[in-house]
Amino acid sequence: MTAKQTWSQRFESALHPAIARFNASISFDIELIEYDITGSQAHAKMLAHTGIISPSEGEQLITGLEQVRQEYRQGNFKPGIDAEDVHFAVEKRLTEIVGDVGKKLHTARSRNDQVGTDTRLYLRDQIHQIRQNLREFQTVLLDIAEQHVETLIPGYTHLQRAQPVSLAHHLLAYFQMAQRDWERLADVYRRVNISPLGCGALAGTTFPIDRHYTADLLTFDSVYANSLDGVSDRDFAVEFLCAASLIMVHLSRLSEEVILWSSEEFRFVTLKDSCATGSSIMPQKKNPDVPELVRGKTGRVFGHLQAMLVIMKGLPLAYNKDLQEDKEGIFDSVNTVKACLEAMSILLQEGLEFRTQRLQAAVAEDFSNATDVADYLAARGVPFREAYNLVGKVVKTSIAAGKLLKDLQLEEWQQIHPAFAEDIYQAISPRQVVAARNSYGGTGFTQVKQALITARTQISGES
Structure with missing residues (x-):
């Protein structure tokens, strides 16, 4: 048995059932149903406003579409594969409710500009939600940072100990x-907020529509100036996926650090039971599943971006069925980003604890104060490159002797250079090393405290 066709009588036979299933998008574009209804209501109002249909017909369409919305919300409207896509599903149900007037809804409109409108309406809402998720994530970072302004943590370059920094400064980077x-x-x-509604299939329409009227109803900022571009543009989707990918990059970088910090080798944080799991055979283990999953899920968002770019790179104008493939990647990226932001916020707020004593010990057991020795000499007139070379030799001999810089006697310092005095010990203490970096944007405590105030003001003053 072949699938019943849903388009014109141009075709003598219906689709093969397997091709019908392959062609259908209802299984995923049902996500757009409420946006499709909202866009259709605006279109119906415009048709009545311009006299293309009568005011009473417009009211019937708007009321009928609202009934479809309520039926869907109540679980009474569940279109299947025979609907092909969400647009046909809504129109078919509308016609069942209001009769033949329902068939007038698609006047002066194509599925091409319709789906473009729906996708933009959906993405507008999701961008608002993701930005709110980002604000919640930032708030958690600030809450923790404010508790750890004077907690020191090793700073790294090339994953090698470099210079100690304030833990708050580290978190403020994220x-x-x-x-x-x-x-x-x-x-x-x-x-995203540009309306393609009214572009038709590709060339506009012969009807006297008012595209700016529907754009205003749907609170779009403007309309596409070219109908070909309007129905085929997916730059906004690529840009969104780029932005989503960068969010995931940032979450993944933080995830990687949490994973390292929770290892026995670092021991900078303790994972709490609420955000960790165990091993099926090794009873001693506590696994950082949340950051590992975030790190892993990053790849799927990257993949959706790459897929979207590949879809677009060879498409001639205007609409092509390839563009049906944009939605699943967008939907999944939206859901992934929101879930990962939520999970990381919970992990930071409730799922880990910084081991401050371990951090204090960590910054005192290395040579990350070597730059400060060179700076000490440079501040006393020794050319920095000369000071740099002197300190490099000191580090080399100290390592060979099993000493840290803080273990050298004053006589040893003065043998290296007569500019060294008793205050060298204060200058190379981890706390002073951090406090001294008081340049704008640096890790000095004064700068970090001001950065926290600025950050609080920033997120409270911007919507």
Whole structure:
């Protein structure tokens, strides 16, 4: 038995059942149903407003569409594969409710501009939600950072001990990444918020529609100036997936650090039972599943971005069925980003605890204060490159002797260079090393405290 066709009488036979299943998108684009209804209501109002249909017909369409919405919300409307896509499903149910007037809804509209409108309406809402998720994530980072302004943690370059930093400063780096994500999504939103409704299949329509009227009803900022571009543009989807990918990059970097910090080799944090799991055979283990999953899920969002780029790179104008493939990647990326932001916020707030004593010991057991020795000499007139070479030799001999810089006697310092005095010990203490870096944006405690105030003001003053 072949599947019943849903399009014109141009075709003499229906689709093969397997091809019908292959062709259908209802299994995933049902996600757009409420946006499809909202867009259709705006279209019906415009048709009545311009006299293309009568006011009473417009009211019937709007009321009937609202009934479809309520039926869906109540679980009484569950379109199947025979509907092909969400647009046909809604129109078919509408016609069952209001009769033949329902067949007028698609006047001056194509599924091409319809799906573009639906997708933009959906993505607008999701961008708002993700930005709120980012704000919640930033708030958690600030809450923790405010508790750890004077907690020191080793800073790394090349994953080698470099210089100690304030733990708050370290966390604020992720706050700044999230702030860029928040701002980037606002920029993406501007290009999402352009209406393609009224572009038709590709060339506009012969009916006297008012595209700006529907754009205003749907609170779009503007309309596409070219109908070909309007139905085929997916730049906004690519941009969103780029922004989503960068959010995941930032979450994955933090995840990697949490994974390292929780290892026995680092022991910087303790994972709490609420956000960790155990091993099926090794009873001593506590696994960092949350950050590992976030790190792993990052790849799927990258994959959706790559897939979208590949879909678009060879498409001639205007609409092509390939574009049906945009939605699953967008939907999954939205869900993945929101879930990962929520999970990381919970992990940071409730699932781990910084081991401050271990951190204090960590910053005192290495040579990450070597730069401060060179700075000490440079501040006393020794050319920095000369000071740098002297300190390099000191580090080399100290390692050979099994000593740290703090273990050297004053006589040993003065044998290296007569500029050294008793205050060298204060200068190379971890706390002073951090406090001294008081340049704007640095890890000095004064700078970090001001950065926290600025960050609080930033997220409370921006919507």
